Amino acid sequence: MSQSYQAVGWNRQKKIYDLMILIGVFLYIGIFLGIGFSFFPNATAETLIIRAFGTGAFVLLHIILMIGPLSRRFPSLLPLLYNRRHLGVTMFLMALVHGAFSILQFHAFGDLNPIVSVFVSNGEYDSISQFPFQSLGFIALMILFVMAATSHDFWLANLTAPIWKALHMLVYVAYTLICIHVILGAFQTDVSSVYHTLLGFGVALVLISHIIAGFQEKTKDEETDSEIDGDGYKKICSISEIPEKCAHIATLSGERVAVFNFDGKIAALSNVCQHQNGPLGEGKIVDGYVTCPWHGFQYRPEDGASPKPFTEKVPTFKVKVIEDYVWVHPTPNAPGTHQEPVKLEDKNA
Amino acid sequence: MKEKEFYIGYLPKAPKGIRKIIKWVTVLLLILVGATSFLMISSEKDFDNSTFEFGEYNSFEGIIMENPYPRILIERPGETGVHPKYSQYYLAQFGKFGGQKMVERLDGKSVNLQGSLIYRDDQTMIEIKDNSISHDHTSDTDRIPEFNSILPQENLGTHTLKGEIVDSKCFYGVMNPGNLKVHKACAINCIRGGIPPVFVVKDGNGNVGYYLLQDKNGNAVNDRVLDKVAEPVKIKGEVIKQGDLLILKADPASYTEL
Numbered sequence: 001m002s003q004s005y006q007a008v009g010w011n012r013q014k015k016i017y018d019l020m021i022l023i024g025v026f027l028y029i030g031i032f033l034g035i036g037f038s039f040f041p042n043a044t045a046e047t048l049i050i051r052a053f054g055t056g057a058f059v060l061l062h063i064i065l066m067i068g069p070l071s072r073r074f075p076s077l078l079p080l081l082y083n084r085r086h087l088g089v090t091m092f093l094m095a096l097v098h099g100a101f102s103i104l105q106f107h108a109f110g111d112l113n114p115i116v117s118v119f120v121s122n123g124e125y126d127s128i129s130q131f132p133f134q135s136l137g138f139i140a141l142m143i144l145f146v147m148a149a150t151s152h153d154f155w156l157a158n159l160t161a162p163i164w165k166a167l168h169m170l171v172y173v174a175y176t177l178i179c180i181h182v183i184l185g186a187f188q189t190d191v192s193s194v195y196h197t198l199l200g201f202g203v204a205l206v207l208i209s210h211i212i213a214g215f216q217e218k219t220k221d222e223e224t225d226s227e228i229d230g231d232g233y234k235k236i237c238s239i240s241e242i243p244e245k246c247a248h249i250a251t252l253s254g255e256r257v258a259v260f261n262f263d264g265k266i267a268a269l270s271n272v273c274q275h276q277n278g279p280l281g282e283g284k285i286v287d288g289y290v291t292c293p294w295h296g297f298q299y300r301p302e303d304g305a306s307p308k309p310f311t312e313k314v315p316t317f318k319v320k321v322i323e324d325y326v327w328v329h330p331t332p333n334a335p336g337t338h339q340e341p342v343k344l345e346d347k348n349a
Numbered sequence: 350m351k352e353k354e355f356y357i358g359y360l361p362k363a364p365k366g367i368r369k370i371i372k373w374v375t376v377l378l379l380i381l382v383g384a385t386s387f388l389m390i391s392s393e394k395d396f397d398n399s400t401f402e403f404g405e406y407n408s409f410e411g412i413i414m415e416n417p418y419p420r421i422l423i424e425r426p427g428e429t430g431v432h433p434k435y436s437q438y439y440l441a442q443f444g445k446f447g448g449q450k451m452v453e454r455l456d457g458k459s460v461n462l463q464g465s466l467i468y469r470d471d472q473t474m475i476e477i478k479d480n481s482i483s484h485d486h487t488s489d490t491d492r493i494p495e496f497n498s499i500l501p502q503e504n505l506g507t508h509t510l511k512g513e514i515v516d517s518k519c520f521y522g523v524m525n526p527g528n529l530k531v532h533k534a535c536a537i538n539c540i541r542g543g544i545p546p547v548f549v550v551k552d553g554n555g556n557v558g559y560y561l562l563q564d565k566n567g568n569a570v571n572d573r574v575l576d577k578v579a580e581p582v583k584i585k586g587e588v589i590k591q592g593d594l595l596i597l598k599a600d601p602a603s604y605t606e607l
Contacts, residue, residue: 012361020375024382031386042396044525055389059382076370082358105524106535109444111542121534130580134534188530194392198385246353284355296357 017083021090028056050101057094058182061175062202064088069213075282078293085151088171092141092148099141102134133185140177143170153275161274179203224250233320233327239266239344240324247290249281252330257317259326260285260301265341267301268317268328274335275312303338399469401522406463406478409438412494415456417569418545418561419448421475422499422592433592435499439474439545441467441518445535447543451477457494460484467522471593472547472559474521500592509585510597511607512550514562514578516540520547533579540571540578548584548597560588560597573601581607 032052036043064087071077107117118138124130147168149155156164182199227235234252242248242261249271250257256271258281269290271281278294285291289298289307299306304314315332316339333339354364363371411423414437422435440448452460463481467474516539519527526532528549540546548560562570565587583606586599 009359011359013358013363020379024379027379027383028386031383032390035387035390036393039391040393040396042398042525043393044401047396047525051389051393056386059385063378076367077374078356079358079363079367079371080374082356106532107538110538111445112538117534117538121537124576130530130533132534133530185531189526190394190529192392192394194388198388243353286355286357291355291357293356296359 013079014083014086017079018086021087024060025056025090025094028059029053032056046101046105050098050105053094053101054098057091057098058178059202060087060091060094061171061178062206064091065171065175065206066209069209072213072216073209075293081294082296088144089148089151092144095141095144099137102137106134128184129188131184133181133188136177136184137181140174140181143174143177147171147174156275161277165277175206220249220256221251221254223254224252229327231329232331233318233329236326236328238324239321239326242266242326245285247281247283248326249279250328252317252328255332256281257328257330258283258290259319259328260290262288262301262341264344265301266319266321266326266344267339267341268319268326269299269301269304270314270317270332270335272314273297273312274306274314280314302341303336304333305336396525397469399520399522399525399527400467401476402466405465406481407466408461408463409475410461411435411438411459412499413440413452413455413458413460414496414500415449415452417563417567418543419452421460421462422496433500435592436473437500437592437594439517440464441474441476441544443476443479445516445518445539445542445544447545448477449543451482455482455484457496458484467518469521470557470559472517472521474518476518476523503590505588505590505595507585508588508597509583510548510550510558510560511581511583512548512558512560513580514540514546514574514582515549516544516578517547518544520549529579536578537575541575543571545569546571546574546578548582558595560595562601563596563598565598565600567598570601574604577601577604577606583607 029052032055033048036048036052064084067077067080067084071081103114103118107114107121110117112121119132119135122130122132125132147170150159150164150167159167179199187196224234224236236250236259237248239261242259245262247258247260250259257268258271259266259268262285269280271279273280273292273294275292275295275297278292278297280290280292280299283291283293285301290301291298297306297312299312299314304316306312313336315335316337317332318329318339319342320327321342321344354366356363356367362368409421409423411421414420414422419440420437421440422437424435425432440452442448442451461483463478464475467476513528515528516536518539519532519535524532524535546562548562550558550560562574564570582604584597584599584604586597589596589598
């Protein structure tokens with residue numbers, strides 16, 4: 001959870017995760033270069049390295065982009081989401097090797113500054129077939145650099161979550177730029193159709209998974225359509241619909257609200273985790289705290305505040321229980337406001 | 350009712366059921382990663398045979414021909430029969446530069462130099478090692494030779510050829526591949542730096558022709574062909590055979606994109 005600044009907060013899960021990342025990277029690069037050097041002796045080492053790291057980074061980017069939608073659909077895959085930022089940084093480092101070798105090979109040791117050369121050597125910006133594809137790759141690399149550089153929670157806290165999230169949504173811009181970089185670059189040469197098929201497959205997977213996840217989320221955002229009483233409380237659900245230590249999620253005035261049932265009590269707070277907007281309502285009460293399923297951030301159900309020394313807070317909501325039904329007032333309390341949970345033996349109060 | 354498993358990343362272990370699923374998913378992902386890598390590299394088309402003897406230096410003795418693109422003419426030993434008496438090797442310096450500055454004021458002079466060979470088919474270039482050129486001013490050969498006498502010229506007529514303009518240094522061996530779109534920016538940088546632009550023509554039967562580009566007056570065309578580099582191009586011009594070298598003379602403004 002949040003802290004002023006600390007380099008990676010290692011734990012056993014992260015170490016295993018990172019070990020798997022390393023194995024995957026070595027596997028990909030090892031196979032590519034091993035076969036490349038063995039079966040293509042005429043290929044220069046720089047060419048094979050550029051292709052190994054470029055394709056490897058792109059494959060990894062596809063995996064990264066699939067984790068979000070897949071874990072929405074299959075919560076058992078949430079462990080892949082937990083340390084996803086390490087995947088992102090790894091992918092950037094691989095892309096950096098590709099970019100650095102490319103710039104060194106194609107743009108350095110000439111009469112122009114290598115970075116300037118990336119943008120001006122080929123000036124045919126008005127042509128599709130001759131478009132300077134390397135400019136697109138460079139811009140994508142810069143986006144990935146900014147994302148990698150701000151991947152730590154320190155930046156999340158200091159940039160504020162909305163800005164940080166907007167920044168990291170630029171991954172989709174980077175992905176699009178890289179697709180066009182490949183299509184206007186490597187695909188303009190005599191490459192095997194296997195590459196076209198792989199790219200098409202990858203793009204289709206990313207698009208389809210996002211569309212499915214998007215529709216799934218959209219239906220959840222539909223306003224909970226139910227009775228409103230004279231005090232403005234909205235009828236949400238029956239107590240029996242909320243498993244012990246879990247939540248029922250409702251949408252009130254456009255915002256999702258998580259209604260938790262725990263230890264004979266009912267409490268409601270915002271569904272949106274202050275860390276990275278994770279769905280608190282899909283989490284659980286653990287040791288008396290609402291625990292986010294994405295990264296384990298915790299909040300007290302009675303006031304929406306994180307336990308000390310952490311400072312995150314979410315809004316709470318007024319709740320009442322009448323004849324086994326839970327009613328919630330749509331107007332949120334300010335984040336961290338104490339709202340006494342309703343004891344079920346006190347229902348009808 | 351069995352409590353649903355819940356994953357918390359900072360705890361030492363994931364719940365048993367989730368652990369099992371993730372284990373299999375990880376194995377599957379690693380297999381996919383390995384398989385994708387194998388598929389990617391095994392789908393590569395073969396690379397052409399070209400060589401750059403990077404870091405290996407040989408000594409050469411010959412006559413410098415400065416214009417329009419620096420070359421060294423090296424006498425072939427013994428009887429050459431129908432072949433020209435002299436081989437022609439293009440000259441370049443380190444990086445994306447031709448050898449112009451290194452052979453300034455040495456036109457027609459007999460020199461010794463060291464350099465690394467770059468070669469492809471019957472085309473050869475030498476990347477000159479810094480400070481390796483030596484010229485004996487007292488030598489009897491310190492005069493401008495009559496290049497026409499040592500490099501016989503033959504006019505092969507006017508031809509229309511289709512091919513690609515490449516920079517000879519990369520294409521002959523420094524990079525592989527050293528042509529087409531992915532190499533375009535580098536080729537532009539090299540040709541702008543003085544590397545001789547060569548027109549590569551393939552006839553579809555595996556035969557490749559290499560034509561050194563000059564304008565109608567036999568001058569270098571580097572800056573005038575940059576917008577056509579690495580694109581399919583048609584050039585109509587006079588083909589001259591100079592020694593073993595084929596030269597295509599045409600106004601760069603007349604080149605047409607295909």
